[in-house]
Amino acid sequence: MKSWLYTVAHFVTLLFFVMMPQFLKAQVKDIGLPKIINYKKTEYGGGSQNWDIAQDKNGNLYFANTSGLLQFNGTSWSKYSIPNATVRAVKIDGAGKIFVGGYSEFGYFDTNANGKLIYHSLSKLVGPNAKKIIDFVWKVHIVGDEVFFQTFYRTYIYKDGKITILEPPNRFQFSFVVNNRLYFQDIEEGLLEYRDNKLVKLTGTEIFNNTEVWGLLPFEQDKLLVVTQDKGLYIYDNGSLTPWLCEANDFVKKNNSLGGRVLMDKFIVLNSVLDGIIICDTSGKVIQHINNKKGLQNNTALTSFVDRTNNLWLGLDNGICFVNENSPFTYLESSYGLGAVYASAIYDDNLYVGTNQGVFSHNWKKTFKEESFTLLPGTAGQSWNMQVIDGQLFCSHNRGLFTITNGKAGKFLDDKRGYLSVRTLPGKPGFLIGANYHGFAIFEKTATGWQFRNQVEGFNISDSKFTTDGVNVWLRKDVAYKLKLSADLRRFNTVSTYDSLDGKLKGITSVQQINGVVYFQSNNRFFTYNALNDNFTEDKKLSAYFKKLPTIRYCFEDNKGNIGYFYGESSMGMLMKAANGTYRNVRSSFSPLTGNLVYFFESVNTIDNSDIFIGITEGLVHYNPQMQNLHPQKPKAFIRSFTYGTDTLVIGNMAKIDAIRVPYKFNGVKFTFSSPVYDNPENIRFSYKLEGFDDNWSSPTNVPVKEYTNLHEGSYRMLVKVIDSYGVASDPAAVSFEVAPPFYRHPIAYLLYIAFIAFGVYYVRRRLQAKIRKSKYYETLEQRRLYLEKETKIRQEQYELEKEIERLKNEQLRVKILTKDKELVNNSLQVVKKNKLLNGIIHRLKDIDAEVTDEAAKQRFSKLQKTIVKELTTDKSWNNLEKHIRNVHFDFLKRLKEKYPTITPREMDLSTYLLMNMSTKEIAEIMNISDGGVELARYRLRKKLDLPRKENLTGFLMSI
Known part of the structure; x- marks a missing residue:
């Protein structure tokens, strides 16, 4: 029975610890x-x-x-x-x-x-x-x-x-x-x-x-x-x-x-x-x-x-x-009346908070409600630190150092200087050393309480993060200082400086005390001081815990043995100490506080395993590590939408995604991402990789959009993962798509290209063969053409020769005709002159006939007159002349009439005489008009032919 009860009790206990x-x-x-x-x-x-x-x-x-x-x-x-x-x-x-x-x-x-x-x-x-x-x-x-x-x-x-x-x-x-x-x-x-x-x-x-x-x-x-x-x-x-x-x-x-x-x-x-x-x-x-x-x-x-x-x-x-x-985080901020918090402490069942406005308090055992913090009278001003030492709460204030007892602030132990922090002096019970605005001071515990004893001479620099090792006071200001106190604690006998921890590691980033040992840190490597050799020795075990962490600025040990550290401008993490003495790093859990810590004056107050208070610029944060999920659920990443051209697929709403084929003309694509993580959206980051284009994952970014342009045809797979505020990465979300090739690079196009090339080769080959045959054919034709061309050329030359001969004959004949025409004209003119002379003789005979009285003479003169008249009457040489001229110049007269239909026969005769280059006198005699009448006839002809005054009439007629 006892065994059964023990088994049940053991099971219940085990179940409790599993479910706790x-x-x-x-x-x-x-x-x-x-x-x-x-x-x-x-x-x-x-x-x-x-x-x-x-x-x-x-x-x-x-x-x-x-x-x-x-x-x-x-x-x-x-x-x-x-x-x-x-x-x-x-x-x-x-x-x-x-x-x-x-x-x-x-x-x-x-x-x-x-x-x-x-x-x-x-x-x-x-x-x-x-x-x-x-x-x-x-x-x-x-x-x-x-x-x-x-x-x-x-x-x-x-x-x-x-x-x-x-x-x-x-x-x-x-x-x-x-x-x-x-x-x-x-x-x-x-x-x-x-x-x-x-x-x-x-x-x-x-x-x-x-x-x-x-x-x-x-x-x-x-x-x-x-x-x-x-x-x-x-x-x-x-x-x-x-x-x-x-x-x-x-x-x-x-x-x-x-x-x-x-x-x-x-x-x-x-x-x-x-x-x-x-x-x-x-x-x-x-x-x-x-x-x-x-x-x-x-x-x-x-x-x-x-x-x-x-x-x-x-x-x-x-x-x-x-x-x-x-x-695991809750906030006590402006609604609780708190400003920037520089320190906090639990003392006499009260939570005391040191702020830039003074010291506030709240009963630790009562429920926290709005406006439940109260300002301690006399503490208005900048409070830098709050520490429980030797059962007494000390507050380092810009107006001095004072203690708090029974919920009330005591008198300033030193109201001449502002204080940053205080420390115990190892080996010197009843004494405290405090860092103030002018160096360091010593406080002594008396029968009436703590009292200011003296300002330490010989050094006027201080720092809130100073520490002591029982022999020396250590602090860092650009370099590390080692200050050795005199036996009477009134001055620093020696002041030594150190600017490196070993030959390769230059600079000292922080000085802190962990497990009762003073450590010097640079680039996440921790060293201890060796007084015998006046040098530093690395603690590789402690350095190993910080090896994979971001480069820290400062670290500290809380009252539970956890090591908190600060990095960047305003980020923190903690190495939580396990029962076996090892440390478990918790960094991502504190990401919600990034950017909110009070830089250089960070405050972390560990009360117990469920209550840690952290000072921020707008109040106080309560952190319960027991609520922290040590294995947080993976966030989910979604490719929210996929856009190409004018089409958008809202993939985040789709249960199933079919194959996506993107036309080549829309080969610029756009993706938007999302993740249903709502607690710290400002710390959500996305990382993506386009398989087929990117070789590596992108650096995490809080921009939930990615565009790709001018993608080559082929298959692609977009992968996206999200990293939440705790540093946990999701499984990748994926969407596959294919960019279709342009029409000129489509597989069918390549088949067409091959067919076209084959046809081209065949066509060219046939063409070449046909060209060769044709060339031979044309070569034969060319030879025949050359032969015929030569034969034709000979014939043409013969023809042209004959034509030239005929032309010469025609020219010679034309010359002869013109000569004959000239002669005919001359003869005609002689006839005209003869007829004119005969007419004159007739008139003279008429005059003589009138004067002669002899009938016989009249008869003879009358008979002679009749004979002359008969001769004139029967003389047809002038008519023959006109007819001959018309016959000779028939073509000219025809062209002239066609070109100028209104021209008169008289003007055509004049044109013929001018064409024959006859003089005005000759024309006047032929036409039986005066010289002035010839000029008038020429003028009328020029007007009929519409000739400018400067153009030669005879030359114009010859051009017709």
């Missing part, structure tokens, strides 16, 4: 406030009010907003609209359909082939004979294979593509799903449960007829917690309804509740109209109160939602808020 980390992690801290991130409507691009929240299987969040449905993937926001715009409720089923309800409209969003969310209205399925949809769809529930869209006047049930209507007994208020069971509030019947297509009344709930139930939550032992708007909280237990009298109930009554949510299965979130939210435990004790004074941008929380990482989202009346509940 899970219990510690699943808690809400009552010290400080979690990190709060507010998203304003200008950031998410929607309306101010957010009524409901849901999360899909990929971790994306959806918000029912007054201007539509908002989607947040951790990196970017998207908005989707429905008819009538407003969305009041949202739920997501197992297949990924996003069901929404709004004003007189309900339906669902689903992805299309490109991954874009497309809205499908279901309200149109309501039959024409059914009652018209009225008012808002306030709630959407998914129970089994049915989807419920609840309005105040009826509920529409969608199943198997059809809509049925559930009518209320009187009028619905709101509805809720608890443990997969659907409940309604009726304004006159109280709470109703939907069973087997019927509404079953929950007895004893009529008390809610005069109020609004905004929340129905699961409570311990299958009970229901009923959250009313203004009547407080009630517990319903199988027909019994009792008020839940507790601290949370008072909050609800005072501030009007808008429902709530169960957190981590052991805490309850209650929303309010007037004062933000509270988180209480199952006893109703308020653990956290978060409102506008503590970081919320609005005090009215319309809804709350717990995501898959047990963090809290709030839909506010104006904005959206993320509350990082599942974190």
